[in-house]
Amino acid sequence: MTVVTRFPPSPTGYLHIGSARTALYNWLYARGRDGRMVFRLEDTDRERSTQEAVDAILESMSWLGLDYDEGPYYQTQRFDRYREAVQQLLDGGRAYHCYCSRERLDALREQQMAAKEKPRYDGHCRDNARADNGNPPVVRFRTPPDGTIVIDDHVRGAVTFQNSELDDLIIARSDGTPTYHLTVVVDDIDMGVTHVIRGDDHLNNTPRQVHILEALGADRPVYAHIPMINGPDGKKLSKRHGAVSVLEYRDQGILPQALLTYLARLGWSHGDQEIFTLEELVRNFDISGVNKASASFDPDKLAWVNQQFIQAMELDALVAAAAPYFAALGLPTEDAAQLAAVVDAQRTRAKTLVEMADKSRPFFGPLAEMDEDAAHKHLRFGVAAPLRTLREALAVLDDWQPEALHAAVETAAAAHEMKLGKVAQPLRVAVTGGTASPSIDITLQLVGKTQCLERLDAALAYIAERVDPA
Numbered sequence: 001m002t003v004v005t006r007f008p009p010s011p012t013g014y015l016h017i018g019s020a021r022t023a024l025y026n027w028l029y030a031r032g033r034d035g036r037m038v039f040r041l042e043d044t045d046r047e048r049s050t051q052e053a054v055d056a057i058l059e060s061m062s063w064l065g066l067d068y069d070e071g072p073y074y075q076t077q078r079f080d081r082y083r084e085a086v087q088q089l090l091d092g093g094r095a096y097h098c099y100c101s102r103e104r105l106d107a108l109r110e111q112q113m114a115a116k117e118k119p120r121y122d123g124h125c126r127d128n129a130r131a132d133n134g135n136p137p138v139v140r141f142r143t144p145p146d147g148t149i150v151i152d153d154h155v156r157g158a159v160t161f162q163n164s165e166l167d168d169l170i171i172a173r174s175d176g177t178p179t180y181h182l183t184v185v186v187d188d189i190d191m192g193v194t195h196v197i198r199g200d201d202h203l204n205n206t207p208r209q210v211h212i213l214e215a216l217g218a219d220r221p222v223y224a225h226i227p228m229i230n231g232p233d234g235k236k237l238s239k240r241h242g243a244v245s246v247l248e249y250r251d252q253g254i255l256p257q258a259l260l261t262y263l264a265r266l267g268w269s270h271g272d273q274e275i276f277t278l279e280e281l282v283r284n285f286d287i288s289g290v291n292k293a294s295a296s297f298d299p300d301k302l303a304w305v306n307q308q309f310i311q312a313m314e315l316d317a318l319v320a321a322a323a324p325y326f327a328a329l330g331l332p333t334e335d336a337a338q339l340a341a342v343v344d345a346q347r348t349r350a351k352t353l354v355e356m357a358d359k360s361r362p363f364f365g366p367l368a369e370m371d372e373d374a375a376h377k378h379l380r381f382g383v384a385a386p387l388r389t390l391r392e393a394l395a396v397l398d399d400w401q402p403e404a405l406h407a408a409v410e411t412a413a414a415a416h417e418m419k420l421g422k423v424a425q426p427l428r429v430a431v432t433g434g435t436a437s438p439s440i441d442i443t444l445q446l447v448g449k450t451q452c453l454e455r456l457d458a459a460l461a462y463i464a465e466r467v468d469p470a
């Protein structure tokens with residue numbers, strides 16, 4: 001049997017990271033079993049579905065590298081098929097026309113609420129030959145009135161529902177358009193879906209959907225309902241907690257591999273391994289490793305995972321991933337060797353690619369900013385002499401490489417009987433405008449000779465101004 005999973009988002013907004021995790025689990029499950037993943041857009045809510053959302057979902061999936069084998073299918077293009085399925089259920093006596101007016105249903109609901117009963121359709125038109133009152137009818141599914149239905153959920157175990165709790169739900173509206181429960185079931189059947197892996201917010205829908213599915217003569221797929229993702233406060237993860245859209249994480253400089261790994265681990269485990277290659281995830285992912293309890297989203301851990309990937313990635317791949325973030329800050333990326341050297345020097349110093357690019361500003365072009373506090377603290381009279389000595393040495397240094405640069409700083413410090421560190425930090429402030437950068441020799445190398453000399457001149461002028469304001 002070929003495993004067929006599915007990812008069926010409703011295109012009503014950006015791709016939420018919870019949905020991305022669902023997509024990932026379906027993708028991993030299929031990929032690890034030579035299966036196929038179907039991608040379909042559940043766009044029957046025409047008011048809320050937009051092309052913009054479809055595009056955002058597609059962009060998110062392609063950024064994450066979650067491809068699919070079939071689709072995209074659009075439910076709005078399958079209305080004929082749904083109509084056929086509704087007719088099949090009507091013909092088989094598994095569905096019926098309901099002519100109840102809005103007023104009647106509202107009154108019924110109020111009555112039930114007043115009696116503290118769960119509001120549900122009372123089956124008025126179920127077996128009522130005289131129900132046709134000329135109102136345009138909806139079609140309702142004839143749910144078995146009693147007994148139970150057991151869903152053998154592969155995460156939760158067996159979950160039992162009372163049929164009496166399930167309504168005769170509407171499967172087609174009075175204008176003939178199908179409702180969600182029907183379209184999902186028909187699609188899962190037609191697309192040969194063998195495994196439904198989805199959020200457990202859908203668990204209560206499953207008994208209803210299984211009744212429809214079986215009434216249409218199909219076999220049940222495997223169901224696995226994965227627990228929701230909560231925010232740090234234990235409430236369902238939402239915008240209140242911060243970024244929830246996949247593309248926001250891209251824009252924050254998270255690597256797709258890092259987000260995938262983090263999401264995979266959020267609700268699934270394989271021993272206590274935290275960092276996985278994609279191949280390892282594909283090889284090891286299984287529903288049996290999915291936790292029963294809901295997971296809690298931890299942005300610090302995501303940043304940590306991202307950092308692990310930034311540190312361990314092949315330099316070429318990291319440079320390619322980082323380049324757009326440098327470009328977005330207006331930093332030039334044409335000099336491939338310079339960019340690679342900067343990225344390599346910064347890879348242990350940044351949690352995100354945005355942070356990396358931002359911290360790398362001093363290595364490109366004239367110094368745009370000087371940290372006033374750092375200048376005030378470090379650029380003092382006492383370092384003017386060694387900085388001047390160093391400036392002279394650097395001016396005639398041709399071998400602009402870490403070793404020679406290091407020696408030059410050391411020599412200048414020694415000439416003034418100072419420790420290297422006492423000179424290196426003011427020097428760092430002078431050439432980068434701040435107190436944090438890679439080691440001083442690498443920093444000087446990356447800043448380049450022309451800029452180093454210019455910035456040392458500016459720093460010396462700054463000190464002179466402090467000592468003897470004109």
Ligand code: GLU
Nearest residue numbers: 008009010042184198202
């Ligand atoms: N379209 C549904 C959603 O976005 C998915 C339904 C399902 O997985 O069955 O929540």
